[in-house]
Amino acid sequence: MKKILETFLGILTAMGGFVEIGELTFTVNAGSKFHYRLLWVMMLGTIGIMVFCEMAGRIAAVRKLPVFQIVRERTGFSLGLLTLVSASAVCLLTCAAEIGAIAMIWQLLSGWPYRALILLALAFLLLSVWFLSFRWIERVFGLGGLLLIVYIVTALKLAPDWGTLAAGLVPTLPDRGSGQLTVYAFFAVALLSSIMLPYETYFYASGGIEDEWKPSDITLNRVIVLIGFTLGALLSVSLLVLGSEFFGAREIEIARPGSAALAPAWQLGQHGLLIALLGMFFAFAGAAIETALSAAYNLAQFFGWPWGKHRAPAQAPRFALCWIVVFVLAALVVSTGVDPVQVVEYSIVFSIVILPLTYLPLMLVAGDKRVMGQHVNGPLAATLGWGYFVIITLAAIAAIPLMILTHGGEG
Amino acid sequence: MSRRHLGLACEVLDHELVDSDGLPCGMVDDVELAGDLGSSLKVTALLVGPGAWGPRLPALLRLLVRLVWGARRTRVPWAEVEHVAERVHLRSRATELGLGVRERKARRWIAWIPLNEHEPQ
Numbered sequence: 001m002k003k004i005l006e007t008f009l010g011i012l013t014a015m016g017g018f019v020e021i022g023e024l025t026f027t028v029n030a031g032s033k034f035h036y037r038l039l040w041v042m043m044l045g046t047i048g049i050m051v052f053c054e055m056a057g058r059i060a061a062v063r064k065l066p067v068f069q070i071v072r073e074r075t076g077f078s079l080g081l082l083t084l085v086s087a088s089a090v091c092l093l094t095c096a097a098e099i100g101a102i103a104m105i106w107q108l109l110s111g112w113p114y115r116a117l118i119l120l121a122l123a124f125l126l127l128s129v130w131f132l133s134f135r136w137i138e139r140v141f142g143l144g145g146l147l148l149i150v151y152i153v154t155a156l157k158l159a160p161d162w163g164t165l166a167a168g169l170v171p172t173l174p175d176r177g178s179g180q181l182t183v184y185a186f187f188a189v190a191l192l193s194s195i196m197l198p199y200e201t202y203f204y205a206s207g208g209i210e211d212e213w214k215p216s217d218i219t220l221n222r223v224i225v226l227i228g229f230t231l232g233a234l235l236s237v238s239l240l241v242l243g244s245e246f247f248g249a250r251e252i253e254i255a256r257p258g259s260a261a262l263a264p265a266w267q268l269g270q271h272g273l274l275i276a277l278l279g280m281f282f283a284f285a286g287a288a289i290e291t292a293l294s295a296a297y298n299l300a301q302f303f304g305w306p307w308g309k310h311r312a313p314a315q316a317p318r319f320a321l322c323w324i325v326v327f328v329l330a331a332l333v334v335s336t337g338v339d340p341v342q343v344v345e346y347s348i349v350f351s352i353v354i355l356p357l358t359y360l361p362l363m364l365v366a367g368d369k370r371v372m373g374q375h376v377n378g379p380l381a382a383t384l385g386w387g388y389f390v391i392i393t394l395a396a397i398a399a400i401p402l403m404i405l406t407h408g409g410e411g
Numbered sequence: 412m413s414r415r416h417l418g419l420a421c422e423v424l425d426h427e428l429v430d431s432d433g434l435p436c437g438m439v440d441d442v443e444l445a446g447d448l449g450s451s452l453k454v455t456a457l458l459v460g461p462g463a464w465g466p467r468l469p470a471l472l473r474l475l476v477r478l479v480w481g482a483r484r485t486r487v488p489w490a491e492v493e494h495v496a497e498r499v500h501l502r503s504r505a506t507e508l509g510l511g512v513r514e515r516k517a518r519r520w521i522a523w524i525p526l527n528e529h530e531p532q
Contacts, residue, residue, distance in 0.1 A: 063497055064497070072425045081468070130526070131529075143413060154415075252528070300435075304435050313519055313521050313528075314521055314522065314528050317514060317518040317521040319520055321521065371497075
């Protein structure tokens with residue numbers, strides 16, 4: 001019974017924690033610009049994050065090895081350090097964007113000054129991580145993020161043409177002569193990156209070790225990844241529908257995260273608006289915590305410090321100082337007045353650039369029979385794993401040139 | 412260096428060190444080898460700290476590491492190694508081996524924050 005409850009909660013928290021500010025803005029704007037033409041990228045990304053997290057979770061369950069310990073062991077100190085610095089910078093930028101987005105949501109609800117709300121958000125996040133255990137952080141913010149189901153309800157009420165939506169699963173290019181090809185390519189890469197954010201894997205694998213996963217938890221890992229992420233992807237698809245049917249039809253481009261709540265407000269009234277804003281708050285706060293903790297996990301695992309939320313801060317002091325510093329720096333970044341949506345655009349593009357550097361070492365360990373024994377990658381995991389390595393490497397090479405060519409997707 | 416010792420050096424380099432209490436206490440940042448000309452080399456100690464990992468970086472970064480983190484290097488004699496698996500397990504506690512110095516300094520900072528000893532529920 002306990003196992004069933006744990007699996008059920010795992011699925012729900014994986015679903016509720018699937019969407020964050022980057023995915024929200026890119027998906028809605030992708031729907032607004034290209035309707036359902038990028039649905040295939042979302043499917044590709046969802047299967048990709050399943051493959052990536054399943055491997056990381058399996059390694060954590062079998063060998064208790066977290067991501068950055070593997071990165072250092074397999075790629076050596078210098079390349080590992082480069083990966084660590086890049087991953088920490090991306091975590092910091094993403095955390096900054098999430099804090100800015102929380103302040104914007106609170107501003108919509110309260111009308112208070114933005115910078116004061118950044119400070120309040122910082123205090124809220126620091127206290128939450130200080131006092132809550134890993135399990136409760138997952139539950140509170142993952143389950144709170146489920147309020148985003150209001151977007152699925154809104155999407156259903158908008159009654160999309162299901163045939164056109166399903167046709168989006170087959171890759172098609174924009175109309176010839178529209179001059180939108182590079183923008184389409186940029187959105188494809190950014191959308192893939194926003195779904196396959198590397199910090200999710202750092203957090204997921206470290207979480208498996210925090211939750212003391214054993215080899216017998218491999219099934220739990222697979223069920224959470226397969227069902228939880230599929231349900232999370234449904235949330236993303238509903239955002240694409242909103243982008244196409246609501247924002248695209250009115251030629252609105254989302255410049256602020258709270259704008260996404262306009263669609264539920266239009267369809268469901270004041271209650272829809274409040275539920276959407278609350279859901280976004282939980283999702284963004286959860287992502288802010290995940291990114292700050294991920295940066296601390298990575299540093300501690302790379303240098304061999306005691307780490308984990310299961311330890312009191314005094315027992316893992318450098319780990320605790322790291323996540324505190326990440327939160328403070330992230331709040332300082334957004335306090336400068338920089339637009340959180342722009343910050344997240346950069347962090348998403350750089351995320352895909354560094355993704356192969358953490359993906360490859362995991363692939364090597366998951367496919368190493370000496371390390372994994374009977375739990376080594378099977379033919380399906382190996383084929384998918386290497387296939388995705390090629391895809392993300394191509395996307396990583398194309399990401400920065402596409403960002404420059406399209407001026408960050410503006411065309 | 413014999414193939415066996417080369418293998419051993421590769422097996423422990425960049426692996427986590429765990430002390431006799433089961434606590435992580437650093438990484439194997441470098442290994443110390445000993446041996447005469449013509450004879451095989453042996454791993455005699457594990458080296459830990461910025462003074463051990465700094466020299467593995469390109470010249471400019473080496474200088475930066477020295478300026479920011481110093482050149483502290485802790486030597487853990489090979490005799491202190493109990494066994495090698497995914498992690499390198501040591502026979503003694505980190506404090507007895509001179510490891511985890513910065514961890515203890517960081518603890519003093521954390522001690523300023525109330526309820527730093529509580530284990531989150």
